[in-house]
Amino acid sequence: MSNGDLTGRNVVVTGAAGGIGAAIAARFAAEDRVVSLWDLDPRVHATAAALAAPRDGADSDDIDCSPTASVHSQEVDVSDADSVRRAFDQLTAAHGPADVLVHAAGVMVGGSALELDAADWARCLSVNATGTMLVTQRAAADMAAAGRGSIVVVSSNAAAAPRVGMAAYGAAKAAATAFTRSLALQVAPLGVRVNLVSPGSTDTAMLRDMFGGTPLDDDAETALLDGDPAVYRLGIPLRRIAAPADIAAAVHFLASDGARHITMHDLRVDGGATLDM
Numbered sequence: 001m002s003n004g005d006l007t008g009r010n011v012v013v014t015g016a017a018g019g020i021g022a023a024i025a026a027r028f029a030a031e032d033r034v035v036s037l038w039d040l041d042p043r044v045h046a047t048a049a050a051l052a053a054p055r056d057g058a059d060s061d062d063i064d065c066s067p068t069a070s071v072h073s074q075e076v077d078v079s080d081a082d083s084v085r086r087a088f089d090q091l092t093a094a095h096g097p098a099d100v101l102v103h104a105a106g107v108m109v110g111g112s113a114l115e116l117d118a119a120d121w122a123r124c125l126s127v128n129a130t131g132t133m134l135v136t137q138r139a140a141a142d143m144a145a146a147g148r149g150s151i152v153v154v155s156s157n158a159a160a161a162p163r164v165g166m167a168a169y170g171a172a173k174a175a176a177t178a179f180t181r182s183l184a185l186q187v188a189p190l191g192v193r194v195n196l197v198s199p200g201s202t203d204t205a206m207l208r209d210m211f212g213g214t215p216l217d218d219d220a221e222t223a224l225l226d227g228d229p230a231v232y233r234l235g236i237p238l239r240r241i242a243a244p245a246d247i248a249a250a251v252h253f254l255a256s257d258g259a260r261h262i263t264m265h266d267l268r269v270d271g272g273a274t275l276d277m
């Protein structure tokens with residue numbers, strides 16, 4: 001296989017309409033792979049089309065699609081069992097079962113722990129935790145049947161570090177992380193590796209929405225880099241906010257054969273923001 005990877009060619013990335021998921025898809029599309037981009041947002045089709053189209057490489061984070069890659073897109077709601085089942089069935093019919101699954105779909109639900117209502121809590125758990133269970137469970141079962149495969153779940157450093165205003169999100173990501181690690185343990189003897197990448201602040205729509213929806217201005221950047229003692233938030237020791245490509249590089253490594261002896265690992269990619277607690 002020309003990508004030099006024994007793991008396999010058929011890659012699925014959820015949450016791939018933009019942000020971290022799109023950067024991960026781009027990373028795999030630069031190799032000889034069949035890359036399927038899944039997202040609830042119909043913009044996933046435009047993302048896939050842009051990825052497959054030749055470009056001039058004006059942005060330093062852009063990665064060119066390999067001429068031997070093939071890029072596909074599908075609208076999938078990861079929190080809906082029927083939608084997930086249909087997506088895997090269609091994938092299998094068209095390209096065979098996934099060899100690599102990267103689960104990056106997620107939502108931020110912020111708000112005070114004292115005022116959180118049950119509906120917001122349920123929505124947060126439904127996408128971030130139940131979605132992780134539904135997608136990774138099916139992928140792991142298919143991979144176990146094939147005797148090989150690699151799964152990477154994009155969780156969050158908020159799963160481990162308490163954050164004011166992120167109680168539901170942190171709880172949902174902690175549930176996703178715990179499920180993922182138990183799944184990893186169960187399928188390890190069956191030839192399937194399952195790992196986590198837990199990002200910190202990464203410059204995507206999710207982070208920008210927390211600061212008003214525009215590109216991060218200097219004040220927002222300073223607040224993130226310096227932290228905020230008033231809410232016990234540490235800054236970022238490496239003094240930069242991650243680009244989606246930084247997270248994609250870590251995911252790509254864990255998914256690849258270079259990580260063939262790594263499973264159940266949770267790789268924190270946050271510039272040291274949580275002191276790796």
Ligand SMILES: NC(=O)c1ccc[n+]([C@@H]2O[C@H](COP(=O)([O-])OP(=O)(O)OC[C@H]3O[C@@H](n4cnc5c(N)ncnc54)[C@H](O)[C@@H]3O)[C@@H](O)[C@H]2O)c1
Nearest residue numbers: 015017019020040041077078105106156199201202204206
């Ligand atoms: N950006 C950050 O600072 C940061 C930090 C830590 C963890 N993360 C995690 O990284 C992952 C990617 O986030 P991002 O920063 O690229 O944000 P993003 O909002 O750009 O991307 C998330 C994607 O998930 C999709 N999605 C949401 N609900 C879905 C559903 N039910 N079914 C299918 N797709 C759905 C969205 O449409 C979106 O395209 C998320 O899991 C997020 O929690 C992000």
